[in-house]
Amino acid sequence: MTSIDVAQRAGVSQSTVSLVLSGKGEGRVAAATADAVRTAATELGYHPNAAARTLKSGLSHTVGLVVPDITNPVFGLVLRGAQQAATAAGYTVILVDVARGDGEESVRALRAAFVDGLLVFAIAPPAAALGPGGPPVVLMDMPATDLPSVTLDLKGGVHAAMEHLLGLGHRRIAHLRADVPTPTFVARANAWARALLDAGIDPADDLIVGSLFSHTAARVAGRDLLQRSPRPTAVLCDDDVLAAGLLLAARDLGLTVPGDVSVVGFDDMPLAEMVTPPLTTVAFDVPLFGTRAFEVLLAHIRGDADAPRSTWLATRLVIRESTAPPPTS
Amino acid sequence: MTSIDVAQRAGVSQSTVSLVLSGKGEGRVAAATADAVRTAATELGYHPNAAARTLKSGLSHTVGLVVPDITNPVFGLVLRGAQQAATAAGYTVILVDVARGDGEESVRALRAAFVDGLLVFAIAPPAAALGPGGPPVVLMDMPATDLPSVTLDLKGGVHAAMEHLLGLGHRRIAHLRADVPTPTFVARANAWARALLDAGIDPADDLIVGSLFSHTAARVAGRDLLQRSPRPTAVLCDDDVLAAGLLLAARDLGLTVPGDVSVVGFDDMPLAEMVTPPLTTVAFDVPLFGTRAFEVLLAHIRGDADAPRSTWLATRLVIRESTAPPPTS
DNA sequence: CTGAAAGCGCTTACAG
DNA sequence: CTGAAAGCGCTTACAG
Numbered sequence A, B: 001m002t003s004i005d006v007a008q009r010a011g012v013s014q015s016t017v018s019l020v021l022s023g024k025g026e027g028r029v030a031a032a033t034a035d036a037v038r039t040a041a042t043e044l045g046y047h048p049n050a051a052a053r054t055l056k057s058g059l060s061h062t063v064g065l066v067v068p069d070i071t072n073p074v075f076g077l078v079l080r081g082a083q084q085a086a087t088a089a090g091y092t093v094i095l096v097d098v099a100r101g102d103g104e105e106s107v108r109a110l111r112a113a114f115v116d117g118l119l120v121f122a123i124a125p126p127a128a129a130l131g132p133g134g135p136p137v138v139l140m141d142m143p144a145t146d147l148p149s150v151t152l153d154l155k156g157g158v159h160a161a162m163e164h165l166l167g168l169g170h171r172r173i174a175h176l177r178a179d180v181p182t183p184t185f186v187a188r189a190n191a192w193a194r195a196l197l198d199a200g201i202d203p204a205d206d207l208i209v210g211s212l213f214s215h216t217a218a219r220v221a222g223r224d225l226l227q228r229s230p231r232p233t234a235v236l237c238d239d240d241v242l243a244a245g246l247l248l249a250a251r252d253l254g255l256t257v258p259g260d261v262s263v264v265g266f267d268d269m270p271l272a273e274m275v276t277p278p279l280t281t282v283a284f285d286v287p288l289f290g291t292r293a294f295e296v297l298l299a300h301i302r303g304d305a306d307a308p309r310s311t312w313l314a315t316r317l318v319i320r321e322s323t324a325p326p327p328t329s
Numbered sequence C, D: 001c002t003g004a005a006a007g008c009g010c011t012t013a014c015a016g
Helices: A003-010 A014-022 A031-044 A050-057 A074-088 A104-112 A154-168 A183-198 A215-226 A240-252 A286-302 B003-010 B014-022 B031-044 B050-057 B074-088 B104-112 B154-168 B183-198 B215-226 B240-252 B286-302
Strands: A062-067 A092-097 A117-121 A137-140 A149-152 A173-178 A208-211 A234-237 A262-267 A280-283 A310-313 A316-318 B062-067 B092-097 B117-121 B137-140 B149-152 B173-178 B208-211 B234-237 B262-267 B280-283 B310-313 B316-318
Touching: A003 A014, A003 A031, A014 A031, A050 B050, A062 A074, A062 A286, A074 A092, A074 A117, A074 A286, A074 B074, A074 B092, A092 B074, A117 A286, A137 A286, A149 A154, A149 A286, A154 A173, A154 A183, A154 A234, A154 A262, A154 A280, A154 A316, A173 A183, A173 A215, A173 A240, A208 A215, A215 A234, A215 A240, A234 A240, A240 A262, A286 A310, B003 B014, B003 B031, B014 B031, B062 B074, B062 B286, B074 B092, B074 B117, B074 B286, B117 B286, B137 B286, B149 B154, B149 B286, B154 B173, B154 B183, B154 B234, B154 B262, B154 B280, B154 B316, B173 B183, B173 B215, B173 B240, B208 B215, B215 B234, B215 B240, B234 B240, B240 B262, B286 B310
Parallel strands: A062 A092, A062 A117, A117 A137, A137 A149, A149 A310, A173 A208, A173 A234, A234 A262, A262 A280, B062 B092, B062 B117, B117 B137, B137 B149, B149 B310, B173 B208, B173 B234, B234 B262, B262 B280
Antiparallel strands: A092 B092, A280 A316, B280 B316
16 A cells, blocks of 8 residues: 555556645645545555655654653653644654663664654753764753753742742751752752852751652651751752652651641642642743743754754742741740 | 665675674674674764664564553553563553544554554544554553453452442442543443442432543532532542542541541552542552553564453552541431 | 656665 | 665656
């Protein structure tokens, strides 16, 4: 079932079939001819072979989104946003999960699916993504000097959260951080320390605890943190899943939130509203983040002269019920 | 940068390059020649063009996973499981989100990425996936007579949940259901009604409420349900997100769980442990579900004579803190 | 307005 | 053990 079959049935040449079906026949092919081609294609149930098309044209109209850990609910929303913009432009976004590995395998596979471009979220772009002949890459939540990127105003977000906590009267503000040394988490850590320093508080080691990326790990880390004395009166968490784990830890220890300890999350995922109490958290427009990233990537795929090198998205603090003044005792 | 460049540099023919680099040269190409080819390829940073390879061989070693709503956290784990089995077999899984649309667009795109096979989760397989020349399709959580499928023991799961609730002394057991008329939800509804009937209870309409698939929608629907009188003493929910919404509704109304009302979820996603109280829920091995589905698909891709038509996965009830005997009043 | 022809970069019999 | 050649199914100048 090839374009030649369609051509025969419609009584035209293969070129004409291609022209009509790709929409490039406009004003070059007679309406009657075009109709005949379309009819024949429908009757035969013909679908152009994408491999052949891509081989010839060099374009697949598909981009890949590489995420570090699909288990984290934010990425679904990022994909949604990216896909929305992509659909409008005639593209599809396919997602690949690196599962906190190096992603070499996955990206190699993605190239094998010859995507026209790559969106890489918060991980160092796998070498396989770069090499010569590789497609354009846009980094998300990952600053870079040599590659275009879309980042988040992490500093502003953490700053707002710390101002909020400091304003409430907290001094011992701990940091429950992700045990992942990527720039996005380093930036959070630095902003936390900066805010403390600016308030004349020492960002001491006993205010810091690291955790793997699961609520179970955060629960264990949180128990450790909340049993230190003096106990922190507030905790800034690197994301909402970690914050959810900390909530569990507080409950394990018979501590109330925000009565005994205030908690701030990051990302404002749906989860933030579902836990008890609902989380005060640093928010950004997650789908928009995906949309923006796709738009930047598309500009690079098209080779636009004014394709943005690096842009960023605002963050803001959403205040819910997990923060309050420190206990008076 | 093509295989011809590599051939020239290594001083061999294009055929030899192909043989060596595809691993099919074993025992057919002299070791020294093979080394020369590999060296040249590395030096040149050569990557075979996947479109050409696929066009010629008809194989992309990529399969697609089509999910109804990537926003739901279960699908991430399904992808993980599928990818794990796929990696072992030299395949990659790419995910496409249909966003509760019909998926025609997405699947067309996936075919354009010429996947070797398709895993379609809980939605009617888009027509674009079927047509002649389409790749093998395996349906997940969606029984079918004409296509291979991997399903869940939904009936057993609901039965266990209802036995648990009935055993606790509940009679007015409501059903918070997904407003999505796919077989997976119809099966849950039927099993719920069956269990009630078997216990001599009428599965009346006032025990039923439908909701869109978000905790916000479920919260609203849940408030409606919990304000009916007499109030249900227990609610079976079509999934954990819906159950989380119901928990919020109970809180809105000043009701305690499980004191005033018991709640059972479905899927046992990480969320089930993060909400308050942790959810009693119908569980299954989510990653294994993905793994199984991939294995079945692979058997069909390979054309194994004994490729399974339809298999199923067990479910079990995980009892946590959201269920207790009904209020004595 | 339409067709004949070349060629995208591989893989795979086939010949030697 | 190695190479020359055909061909996968399209698209795209080019000719008419």
